Amino acid sequence: MRLALTGGGTGGHIFPALAVMQAxxxxxxxxxxxxxxxxxxxxxxxxxxxxxxxxERVPSAGMRGRGPLALLQSAWRLLSGTAIAIRKLRRxxxxxxxxxxxxxxxxASVAARLLRCPLVxxxxxxxxxxxxxxxxxxxxxxxxxxxxxxxxxxxxxxxVTGYPVREAFFSLDRASVRESLGIAPDQLAVVVAGASQxxxxxxxxxxxxxxxxxxxxxxYHITGEAGFEAASAKKSELPTALGSRYHPAAFRDDLxxxxxxxxxxxxxxxxxxxxxxxxxxxxxxxxPGTFAGGHQRDNARWLAENGAxxxxxxxxxxxxxxxxxxxxxxPARLESMRASAAALARPDAASAIAAVVKEVAKQ
Numbered sequence: 001m002r003l004a005l006t007g008g009g010t011g012g013h014i015f016p017a018l019a020v021m022q023a024x025x026x027x028x029x030x031x032x033x034x035x036x037x038x039x040x041x042x043x044x045x046x047x048x049x050x051x052x053x054x055x056e057r058v059p060s061a062g063m064r065g066r067g068p069l070a071l072l073q074s075a076w077r078l079l080s081g082t083a084i085a086i087r088k089l090r091r092x093x094x095x096x097x098x099x100x101x102x103x104x105x106x107x108a109s110v111a112a113r114l115l116r117c118p119l120v121x122x123x124x125x126x127x128x129x130x131x132x133x134x135x136x137x138x139x140x141x142x143x144x145x146x147x148x149x150x151x152x153x154x155x156x157x158x159x160v161t162g163y164p165v166r167e168a169f170f171s172l173d174r175a176s177v178r179e180s181l182g183i184a185p186d187q188l189a190v191v192v193a194g195a196s197q198x199x200x201x202x203x204x205x206x207x208x209x210x211x212x213x214x215x216x217x218x219x220y221h222i223t224g225e226a227g228f229e230a231a232s233a234k235k236s237e238l239p240t241a242l243g244s245r246y247h248p249a250a251f252r253d254d255l256x257x258x259x260x261x262x263x264x265x266x267x268x269x270x271x272x273x274x275x276x277x278x279x280x281x282x283x284x285x286x287x288p289g290t291f292a293g294g295h296q297r298d299n300a301r302w303l304a305e306n307g308a309x310x311x312x313x314x315x316x317x318x319x320x321x322x323x324x325x326x327x328x329x330x331p332a333r334l335e336s337m338r339a340s341a342a343a344l345a346r347p348d349a350a351s352a353i354a355a356v357v358k359e360v361a362k363q
Contacts, residue, residue, distance in 0.1 A: 004094040008038040008104020014047045019164035023350035038104040058085045062103040081107030096361035101132040113138040118360040124271030126298035162346025163275025168256040177261040188217035191258045192266040203227040209321030214242040221248045269300035278344035283337035284309040307340030
């Protein structure tokens with residue numbers, strides 16, 4: 001079986017594609033040949049090639065919130081990207097194309113339709129962005145994370161599967177991971193990760209709240225490349241006792257372990273939180289971004305309404321320290337949020353999507 005993967009813009013679109021690929025490889029073995037088709041301007045290539053997948057560069061561009069000249073430039077990149085995708089897909093001859101949305105997926109998805117190749121589109125968020133709104137018209141079949149998303153999608157060809165996360169989230173033991181990280185049994189721990197690219201507003205709020213946070217907990221802070229230098233400088237300014245409990249890093253490959261080990265997580269509300277927060281059974285404070293049409297608010301609201309998270313608007317980030325320490329001081333609430341998160345987990349999500357892809361590929 002030959003499978004073309006496409007998606008892009010953020011890690012929330014790349015990681016599901018890789019998880020589904022791994023689920024397919026578990027059943028198809030060496031007979032599965034996979035390539036990724038998409039842009040490489042936001043770290044997509046690094047994530048894909050780290051998974052030992054061939055990467056085929058296909059230019060793309062976002063369309064939302066651009067002026068007339070920028071819209072023309074974006075339209076040209078989409079057209080040229082579609083032409084390149086047609087040429088590369090024709091050469092690869094996939095049995096199916098699997099799209100996880102984001103503007104990076106659009107050229108390859110259009111090319112799949114023009115080449116009459118079966119197309120499965122996955123909506124990771126609660127509400128779709130412009131790419132998935134267009135691709136739902138092209139898709140042979142659709143899959144999505146939550147029942148709440150069905151109001152935006154064609155119900156007859158959509159399967160609710162959950163969000164496919166990396167297997168590590170379900171295989172890690174909390175006590176063992178905490179011991180390996182050096183977190184004492186009675187020590188509270190917080191993980192902050194703005195997004196795959198970091199988040200300037202969250203980084204600034206963490207810096208301001210560090211004395212308050214570190215008085216209560218060890219803090220693991222994933223800053224993104226742009227925020228790491230400032231965080232390192234802040235660590236050096238802290239008293240030794242507090243500085244030893246602050247662990248900034250530009251990026252960490254062991255994020256699943258950190259999420260399983262910690263007591264509270266602070267995140268943006270991109271698509272990945274819908275799968276990773278439940279899989280890690282992690283109470284979360286979510287700071288939804290207002291960019292890309294505001295779909296993060298829908299993601300954050302869904303987790304909050306299901307008891308797994310609280311929502312802190314970006315305009316209220318000055319209260320981040322109080323929001324986190326308030327949760328840390330309430331063990332009963334943390335336990336309730338942990339149970340609510342666990343109830344939302346879908347360990348079989350990747351396998352469910354893989355089954356849809358296999359079904360479509362045989363048509």
